[in-house]
Amino acid sequence: MSGTATLSVERLVAGYDPGVPIVRGASIRVEPGEIVALLGANGAGKSTLVKAVAGLVPKFSGAVFLDGAEITRLPGHRLVRRGLAFVPQTENVFARMSIGDNLALAAAVLPHRERHARIDEMYGFFPGIAGRHGLLAGRLSGGERQMLAIARALMVRPRLLILDECSAGLSPKMVETVFVQLQAIRQSGVTILIVEQNVRAALAIADRAYVLADGENRHAGRVAELRNDPAIAELYLGAGRRVEAELR
Amino acid sequence: MNLQFVVDGFLTGAMIGLGAIGVTLTYSVLRFANFAHGEFLAWGAYATLVIAGLIGAAAGGDIASLGPFSFGWPVLVAGVAAMVLTGLLALALDAVLFRILRARGNAIVMVMASFGASMALRSLLEFIFTGAPAYFSRDIQIAIPLGAGIRVTPDQLLVLGLAVVLVAGMYLVMTRTTIGRAMRAVSENPTLSTVVGVDVERVIRATWLLGGALACAGGIMLGITVQIRPYMGFDLLLPLFAAAILGGIGSMPGAVVGGLIVGLAESAAVPLFGAGFRGAVAFLLLIAVLIVRPTGLFGMRE
Numbered sequence: 001m002s003g004t005a006t007l008s009v010e011r012l013v014a015g016y017d018p019g020v021p022i023v024r025g026a027s028i029r030v031e032p033g034e035i036v037a038l039l040g041a042n043g044a045g046k047s048t049l050v051k052a053v054a055g056l057v058p059k060f061s062g063a064v065f066l067d068g069a070e071i072t073r074l075p076g077h078r079l080v081r082r083g084l085a086f087v088p089q090t091e092n093v094f095a096r097m098s099i100g101d102n103l104a105l106a107a108a109v110l111p112h113r114e115r116h117a118r119i120d121e122m123y124g125f126f127p128g129i130a131g132r133h134g135l136l137a138g139r140l141s142g143g144e145r146q147m148l149a150i151a152r153a154l155m156v157r158p159r160l161l162i163l164d165e166c167s168a169g170l171s172p173k174m175v176e177t178v179f180v181q182l183q184a185i186r187q188s189g190v191t192i193l194i195v196e197q198n199v200r201a202a203l204a205i206a207d208r209a210y211v212l213a214d215g216e217n218r219h220a221g222r223v224a225e226l227r228n229d230p231a232i233a234e235l236y237l238g239a240g241r242r243v244e245a246e247l248r
Numbered sequence: 249m250n251l252q253f254v255v256d257g258f259l260t261g262a263m264i265g266l267g268a269i270g271v272t273l274t275y276s277v278l279r280f281a282n283f284a285h286g287e288f289l290a291w292g293a294y295a296t297l298v299i300a301g302l303i304g305a306a307a308g309g310d311i312a313s314l315g316p317f318s319f320g321w322p323v324l325v326a327g328v329a330a331m332v333l334t335g336l337l338a339l340a341l342d343a344v345l346f347r348i349l350r351a352r353g354n355a356i357v358m359v360m361a362s363f364g365a366s367m368a369l370r371s372l373l374e375f376i377f378t379g380a381p382a383y384f385s386r387d388i389q390i391a392i393p394l395g396a397g398i399r400v401t402p403d404q405l406l407v408l409g410l411a412v413v414l415v416a417g418m419y420l421v422m423t424r425t426t427i428g429r430a431m432r433a434v435s436e437n438p439t440l441s442t443v444v445g446v447d448v449e450r451v452i453r454a455t456w457l458l459g460g461a462l463a464c465a466g467g468i469m470l471g472i473t474v475q476i477r478p479y480m481g482f483d484l485l486l487p488l489f490a491a492a493i494l495g496g497i498g499s500m501p502g503a504v505v506g507g508l509i510v511g512l513a514e515s516a517a518v519p520l521f522g523a524g525f526r527g528a529v530a531f532l533l534l535i536a537v538l539i540v541r542p543t544g545l546f547g548m549r550e
Contacts, residue, residue, distance in 0.1 A: 054443060055442065056439060056442065056443070075442070075447075076442035076443060077441075077442050077444075077445050077446055077447045077448070080443070080444065080445030081445060086443050087443075088439075088440065088443060091437055091439075091440060092440065093440075094432070094433050094436050094437060094440065095436070096432070096436050096498075097429070097432060097433065097436070101429055101432075104429060105426075105429045105430065105433055105444055105446070106444050106445065108426040108429070108430070108445065108446075109445045152444065156445065
């Protein structure tokens with residue numbers, strides 16, 4: 001691959017305690033327009049890696065670049081203005097605020113004249129939350145909350161959208177809906193990095209995937225290559241034969 | 249039973265409510281109980297007194313009262329300036345004390361530090377101004393009879409009106425502005441706020457500024473309707489916390505409603521049980537709320 005990657009993470013060491021880093025030298029690269037999946041067993045360091053990229057977990061060494069510009073030391077709130085949007089796994093909406101206020105809060109990054117139009121655009125993109133502007137986000141179902149969280153992240157017209165376990169706790173039907181939505185988001189020009197435990201769903205929409213283990217890169221490649229490598233499924237995708245079968 | 253306690257209760261409640269807004273904002277955004285908050289009322293009142301005195305001296309001394317009120321225009325101008333200064337005082341206290349402790353992440357230490365700051369700020373006021381009460385004006389006002397045994401002075405009506413305007417303004421700030429939404433967001437989830445692009449440190453600064461300014465307004469109102477003393481804020485501390493907890497920590501309307509309930513209950517206690525019970529009412533209300541509804545009237549569970 002050549003040219004400037006949308007996201008480039010180089011030998012990142014990150015975690016909560018410098019003496020016990022969770023991410024230990026992982027490197028990933030996400031090209032413009034791609035959907036890349038970050039896979040691995042529980043505790044592999046996937047979520048910590050994306051949280052570190054989003055500025056929520058301390059980075060001890062290594063470097064992170066967004067569209068070629070280094071963002072390693074930028075605080076989380078400034079990354080949003082640089083075009084990086086992150087959807088956390090849990091507590092990803094403000095439950096005590098209305099749907100409208102959740103979106104308006106994110107819209108503050110945009111020029112004033114564009115805010116209302118962008119909120120309307122999001123309602124068009126996510127009909128499930130449209131027409132419920134004043135409803136408290138805490139009253140939404142799990143799937144609707146996920147839609148609101150993604151809509152809120154897209155408010156800022158990000159170049160890179162990172163989703164941490166966006167299928168966790170959702171019904172299979174809702175997972176399908178969310179992943180269809182992600183493909184539509186990619187079509188609109190947004191590059192996507194997803195951290196997933198749901199291997200089948202992730203590989204169904206991803207172009208490439210990285211497999212992490214113990215905070216380090218273990219495998220990387222195009223989805224087809226990973227699908228055809230039973231050893232990878234057996235060793236690194238968490239549940240051995242069951243996961244391997246799932247991959248097929 | 250004379251209904252005068254209703255007016256007195258609303259007046260006291262309005263002042264408590266304004267102070268309680270700052271308490272509830274500080275508690276929800278910074279996650280600690282700031283026991284120095286009452287001192288902002290006293291410092292605000294004294295700052296207004298000093299600035300009004302300086303304006304009066306600069307203007308030649310003899311300034312007539314404003315319409316039916318007991319004080320002249322310098323008090324209004326000084327009040328606005330003092331609100332800004334008290335906000336800055338709160339900000340300075342954060343910069344030299346709380347921000348350092350916050351970085352270490354120990355809420356109990358911050359609460360203890362706020363006790364220390366409260367004593368230091370109060371003692372400094374007492375050192376500068378002595379413990380003797382001071383007044384914006386010593387003019388005696390004739391109360392206007394409103395019927396049903398209720399009498400109210402023009403100053404009291406003005407204070408009530410100002411409280412309504414400030415609360416309405418604050419409500420608009422919290423619901424219609426970016427900084428207001430950001431404050432609500434940080435109070436609910438600071439990490440998610442960062443993800444959304446909110447500068448949490450900026451929100452913390454805004455919280456100190458607004459909380460300090462509103463406490464100053466409450467102090468000025470207390471100074472206009474009662475008197476100014478170094479202990480005026482400390483004496484209101486328990487009612488402030490009772491109001492904030494009664495309304496539900498984090499809820500601005502809750503703080504105002506809580507303030508009115510505490511104020512009315514305190515005032516009603518005087519004719520019902522005697523003046524000696526007035527101070528106990530806030531404490532009893534606090535205990536009752538913590539037992540029956542710990543989240544308060546408008547509070548939501550985590």
